[in-house]
Amino acid sequence: MAVNPSSQGESLLNSFDDAIAFLYGLQKSGMKFGLRNIRRLLLRLGNPESNFRSIHVAGSNGKGSTAAMIAAILSAAGYRTGLYTSPHLVSFRERIRINGRPIAPSDIVRLVGLLRKMVNRDEVTFFETTTALAFKYFAEQKTDIVVVETGLGGRLDATNVIQPEASVITTISREHTEILGNLIGTIAYEKAGIIKPGIPCITGVRSRRALDVIRAAARAQKAPILHSNRVRTRVKNQSIRGTCVDIGLQGKSYRDLFLDLPGHHQVENARIALLVIRVLESRGVVRISDESIREGLAEVQARTGLRSRLSVVHAKPRIIMDVAHNPAGIKTLVKELKRLGIVKTILVFGVMKDKKFHPMVATLREVSSCAILVQPATERAQEATVLKRQFKEVDVPVLFTGSVRDGITFAMKKAGSVGTVLVTGSHFVVGEALAFLEGKKYLTINQ
Numbered sequence: 001m002a003v004n005p006s007s008q009g010e011s012l013l014n015s016f017d018d019a020i021a022f023l024y025g026l027q028k029s030g031m032k033f034g035l036r037n038i039r040r041l042l043l044r045l046g047n048p049e050s051n052f053r054s055i056h057v058a059g060s061n062g063k064g065s066t067a068a069m070i071a072a073i074l075s076a077a078g079y080r081t082g083l084y085t086s087p088h089l090v091s092f093r094e095r096i097r098i099n100g101r102p103i104a105p106s107d108i109v110r111l112v113g114l115l116r117k118m119v120n121r122d123e124v125t126f127f128e129t130t131t132a133l134a135f136k137y138f139a140e141q142k143t144d145i146v147v148v149e150t151g152l153g154g155r156l157d158a159t160n161v162i163q164p165e166a167s168v169i170t171t172i173s174r175e176h177t178e179i180l181g182n183l184i185g186t187i188a189y190e191k192a193g194i195i196k197p198g199i200p201c202i203t204g205v206r207s208r209r210a211l212d213v214i215r216a217a218a219r220a221q222k223a224p225i226l227h228s229n230r231v232r233t234r235v236k237n238q239s240i241r242g243t244c245v246d247i248g249l250q251g252k253s254y255r256d257l258f259l260d261l262p263g264h265h266q267v268e269n270a271r272i273a274l275l276v277i278r279v280l281e282s283r284g285v286v287r288i289s290d291e292s293i294r295e296g297l298a299e300v301q302a303r304t305g306l307r308s309r310l311s312v313v314h315a316k317p318r319i320i321m322d323v324a325h326n327p328a329g330i331k332t333l334v335k336e337l338k339r340l341g342i343v344k345t346i347l348v349f350g351v352m353k354d355k356k357f358h359p360m361v362a363t364l365r366e367v368s369s370c371a372i373l374v375q376p377a378t379e380r381a382q383e384a385t386v387l388k389r390q391f392k393e394v395d396v397p398v399l400f401t402g403s404v405r406d407g408i409t410f411a412m413k414k415a416g417s418v419g420t421v422l423v424t425g426s427h428f429v430v431g432e433a434l435a436f437l438e439g440k441k442y443l444t445i446n447q
Contacts, residue, residue: 016105019112020092024443026119026126037124038158041132044118048139052082053285054146054162055276058154058191059170061329062204062269065261066170068306069273071147073296075099075303077288082138082146083304084159086127089323089431090440096134098141100303103134111136127151131158145286155193165285166276167194167223169203170269172210173328184209192217200279204228204272226279231271235264240312240320240340242298243267249274254290258298262310263336270297308430310336314437317415321423321430325351327359333424337367345422346411347396350374350404350429353382358390360425365394367422370414372400374407376428377442404432 042049057067064085074081081099088094093102111133119129131151138146148164150157172188188210195201195217203225205211211227218225232248242260245267246253259270274293280286300306307313308321310333320342324333337343347368351357364371371391373384384401391398400410411421423433435442 016109019105019109020443022112022116023092023126023129026124026129034156035158035161038128038131038161041115041118041124041128042135042161045114045132045136049135049162051139052143052146054148054164055166055168055280056148056150056159056162056164056194057168057170058150058157058194059168059204060173060187060191060326061324061332062170062265062272063149063168064323065266065300065306065309066168066269066272067147067149068300068304069261069270069297070168070276071097072300072303073273073277073288073293074145074147074286076296076299077286077292079144079286080142082134082141082143084131084134084138084146085149086130086151087427087431089307089427090435090438090442094305095130096137097305098138098143100305102305103137107137108133125158128158135162150191150194153190153193155190157194160194163196164194164199165283166279167196167199167201168272168276169194169201169205169214170272171328172205172207172214173326185213188213189217195221195223197221197223199223200283201225202228202272202275202279204268226275228268228271228275231275233267233271235267238262238264238340240310240342245270247271247274250278252290254293257294260298260300260302261306262340263332264339265332265336266309273297308434313434314412314421316417317412317419317421319412319421319423319437320345321433323427323430324424325355325426327356327363330360330363330424334363334367337422342420342422343367344369345420346370346372346415348372348374348404348407348411348421348423348429348433349387349425350376350384350407351382351387351425352378352380352428354380355382355426357382357387357425361387361390361396362394364424365396368396370397370399372407372411372414373398374402374404374429376404376426376432378428381426381428404429405436408433408436 057063071083083097096103192214234246236244246255310322324330373387375381375384388398
């Protein structure tokens with residue numbers, strides 16, 4: 001949606017649609033990396049980020065799920081907990097939540113009205129504006145603690161103005177190489193930019209090169225670093241509904257914890273989340289009961305609004321959605337599908353132009369009986385015809401190419417009442433598919 005931000009006038013103060021149109025219009029500024037704009041904007045707002053405690057979460061994969069787990073546990077413990085994530089799937093409001101409740105349309109209208117002149121003056125980007133809006137909202141709402149997910153990278157990400165109680169780096173893999181660089185060490189350096197002086201850093205990074213970079217950054221900041229490998233886990237059983245697991249941490253044992261997010265990779269994210277909680281307790285930031293941990297992990301989706309993480313969103317046919325969007329994420333998704341015995345799916349797949357889709361296609365071949373290739377309504381989307389050539393090379397029949405809406409319709413007819421449809425490849429594909437299935441309006445956004 002191409003909207004001139006300076007043309008919206010006072011109608012912003014009366015219309016949620018106009019407020020969203022204004023924000024979406026800021027996409028024309030593209031992505032700018034650096035903290036000058038966001039610091040200036042927050043200063044004019046009275047530095048709201050200094051009025052709440054926070055946890056900062058970065059990583060190539062798993063950061064959204066890990067952030068949600070931390071927020072769910074804190075919410076279950078009775079803390080007024082903010083959660084700032086991106087991108088959204090269907091509604092912009094999903095990005096900014098308190099105890100799982102998305103920001104109200106009226107608050108967006110009011111805060112956009114407040115920010116409008118500041119934004120126009122400095123040519124601030126969409127993500128900078130959204131971040132400032134979120135921080136102002138969390139401060140106004142007197143949140144006890146806010147879990148903040150980085151947008152892209154870390155060091156120069158607009159969220160990197162907070163002084164958190166803990167910094168989290170979930171995983172490192174090659175992503176956004178045109179921006180972050182093509183070397184694991186370079187990407188790790190950007191992620192490690194969220195580490196603050198003396199503030200504990202919790203990580204699940206496995207790559208030796210990436211971990212060396214993170215440890216060096218932590219030493220330079222005199223920040224203690226804790227690795228999730230110190231958390232013991234034993235998966236007892238799993239299904240598409242979730243996972244039952246025993247977890248041991250710092251002399252404590254949690255038996256038969258149920259995590260309502262399926263997949264062994266979510267157990268790894270839970271290890272990180274629990275380690276973060278223990279660090280917060282040791283710093284005197286929170287007090288968390290064992291029951292709150294159980295409740296939080298069992299109700300992550302309900303307490304935070306997290307969706308489309310190996311999630312069944314439709315029964316007949318069974319439609320599974322996952323926001324895996326890079327080779328590492330797709331590899332994990334396929335591994336978990338095979339573990340669950342889901343190996344013959346009707347694949348609905350689309351991807352962004354900046355992603356290395358060749359290894360993604362090669363991996364998805366293992367669980368795909370055929371492919372429906374879609375192009376979401378964003379200028380960043382890879383053309384479905386380009387994807388088609390790659391699927392033909394790996395001998396996966398391509399039955400359809402076109403829009404997400406038409407692709408989902410085709411896939412559902414092909415699956416009938418007993419087949420399984422897998423929708424993946426991008427947040428944009430999943431978001432557009434969800435909106436179609438739920439009969440909701442969908443406006444694309446590039447960030």
